[in-house]
Amino acid sequence: MKPDVSMAAHELARRLREDLLPELAGFHANVAAMGAAMLEMIGDEWDGAAARLVAENRAMRALFGRAGALLDDKDLTQASQGEDEDLRISALTAANDALRARLTDVQTHVEHADRKELASLETAIWDVLRDSVASRQIRSANF
Amino acid sequence: MADITTPQLTDYLTNRLPEWHDLTVAGLHRLPMGASRETYRCDLSYTDEHGARQELPVILRRDPPASNVDSDRAHEFAAYRAIYGHGIPVPRMLLLEEDPEPLGGAISLAEDLRGFHNSEYQFQKPEWAPLLPHIAREMWGTMGRLAAVPVEDLDLSFTRPATREGTAAAELAYWVASLDKHDIGAEPIIRAAIRKLERWQPVAQKLALVHGDFRAGNFLYDDAGNLKAVLDWEMAHCGDPLEDLAWSLTRTFCFGKDDLRSGLAPREEAIRIWEEASGLTADPKALWWWELFICVKAQAIWNAAAHVWQTGAGREIIHAYAAWWLRNAQDKAALELMEVL
Numbered sequence A: 001m002k003p004d005v006s007m008a009a010h011e012l013a014r015r016l017r018e019d020l021l022p023e024l025a026g027f028h029a030n031v032a033a034m035g036a037a038m039l040e041m042i043g044d045e046w047d048g049a050a051a052r053l054v055a056e057n058r059a060m061r062a063l064f065g066r067a068g069a070l071l072d073d074k075d076l077t078q079a080s081q082g083e084d085e086d087l088r089i090s091a092l093t094a095a096n097d098a099l100r101a102r103l104t105d106v107q108t109h110v111e112h113a114d115r116k117e118l119a120s121l122e123t124a125i126w127d128v129l130r131d132s133v134a135s136r137q138i139r140s141a142n143f
Numbered sequence B: 001m002a003d004i005t006t007p008q009l010t011d012y013l014t015n016r017l018p019e020w021h022d023l024t025v026a027g028l029h030r031l032p033m034g035a036s037r038e039t040y041r042c043d044l045s046y047t048d049e050h051g052a053r054q055e056l057p058v059i060l061r062r063d064p065p066a067s068n069v070d071s072d073r074a075h076e077f078a079a080y081r082a083i084y085g086h087g088i089p090v091p092r093m094l095l096l097e098e099d100p101e102p103l104g105g106a107i108s109l110a111e112d113l114r115g116f117h118n119s120e121y122q123f124q125k126p127e128w129a130p131l132l133p134h135i136a137r138e139m140w141g142t143m144g145r146l147a148a149v150p151v152e153d154l155d156l157s158f159t160r161p162a163t164r165e166g167t168a169a170a171e172l173a174y175w176v177a178s179l180d181k182h183d184i185g186a187e188p189i190i191r192a193a194i195r196k197l198e199r200w201q202p203v204a205q206k207l208a209l210v211h212g213d214f215r216a217g218n219f220l221y222d223d224a225g226n227l228k229a230v231l232d233w234e235m236a237h238c239g240d241p242l243e244d245l246a247w248s249l250t251r252t253f254c255f256g257k258d259d260l261r262s263g264l265a266p267r268e269e270a271i272r273i274w275e276e277a278s279g280l281t282a283d284p285k286a287l288w289w290w291e292l293f294i295c296v297k298a299q300a301i302w303n304a305a306a307h308v309w310q311t312g313a314g315r316e317i318i319h320a321y322a323a324w325w326l327r328n329a330q331d332k333a334a335l336e337l338m339e340v341l
Helices: A005-023 A026-071 A074-079 A089-113 A116-136 B006-016 B073-083 B126-148 B167-181 B188-199 B242-249 B267-278 B284-310 B317-337
Strands: B021-031 B038-047 B053-062 B093-097 B107-111 B208-210 B219-221 B227-230 B237-239
Touching: A005 A026, A026 A074, A026 A089, A026 A116, A026 B021, A026 B317, A074 A089, A089 A116, A089 B188, A116 B188, A116 B317, B006 B021, B006 B038, B006 B093, B053 B073, B073 B093, B073 B107, B073 B208, B126 B208, B126 B219, B126 B227, B126 B242, B126 B267, B167 B188, B167 B237, B167 B284, B188 B284, B188 B317, B242 B267, B242 B284, B284 B317
Parallel strands: none
Antiparallel strands: B021 B038, B038 B053, B053 B107, B093 B107, B208 B237, B219 B227
């Protein structure tokens, strides 16, 4: 879309904050301020969301390939196959949710197994989760 | 849900309070306070049974059809009443209406303490910087004094029962159930935190009335930074007072985007003030447990906010905003506490 969606979202946020917000008070001002902040988030997220989800999904599938071999788990190995073909955000998010649910299961299994040879796998799981949080960080976050 | 109107409220109060003659409602408007309940402010005027004209500024809170916090007017009303007169400043409760019919939802009325501030963001303005140490003493000092109030002196029949030995596990189960109920997708980090928390739980030094949402933004303060009233008791319950301390320390409430907890003081200073005021010890291992628990509780609340939207149960902007703004930060806070950040 032209003009660029991120650019338009940021401009709308600026107009809302600088032009309309001063005209409002109380509850309505608060709603407008939150709306402006959400438009900023949309502007930030628009361009990178698909790339982030594809990268996260790829990292989790790679991890499952490694975990499938270590745990001798054919389902996990199977889950490591494939790529995201439908690149709509809704489809990528659905795939991401399914992969994160499986990651939770794998991590739970590894914790319960308490085997030394799985220590590096557990570290790799935390690496994936840490990278995910870093890539999802929004500019306005307190932390 | 439509906002409450002046004629609606006037009719309701006239019928509900027949001893208040010639009652009028003025200046009714909604306030930008809280994500879980609607808050309104107005001025009541009436003639009392002695014929004297009375002016009464009030706060009205209404339960919405869907909320991010599973509580209700009766619960918060009882919590305020329980702590009122026990050394913790709170507004006086005036009226509870549990029937949703007259005003579109259960409501409570309380005295309105005007002329004070409640913004947590105001603390980030340069002119408030010199007052932050004093405000920190006020906030964590009050929290500590709340922890010290003997629960035997309070009517806590409104809240779930608790024991010193079982309160940590019970609270964890309560919020895990909330997380399950408001499932909006996999939560690998919070589930890892839950597994850690399930392996061991602390025994409370004492039971206390836990506020449940004691942080900057939920108390009134004056121009000198003196705390005038603690608000928003809808998550109050009997439990381990370390829960309130841990809630106030969570990273997502570092409103200055630095290491000052609740935007007011470094973590160690907050703990020191709380210990001095409560006479209790914040055992590091127990406090760590409660801080990680707070990540679970908070994420359950942010997810419930998202769930309200996802299911179409509600469309309050603050629910979507809170979920977008806080969920990943809460994951990051949990990672830090689990030392994998």
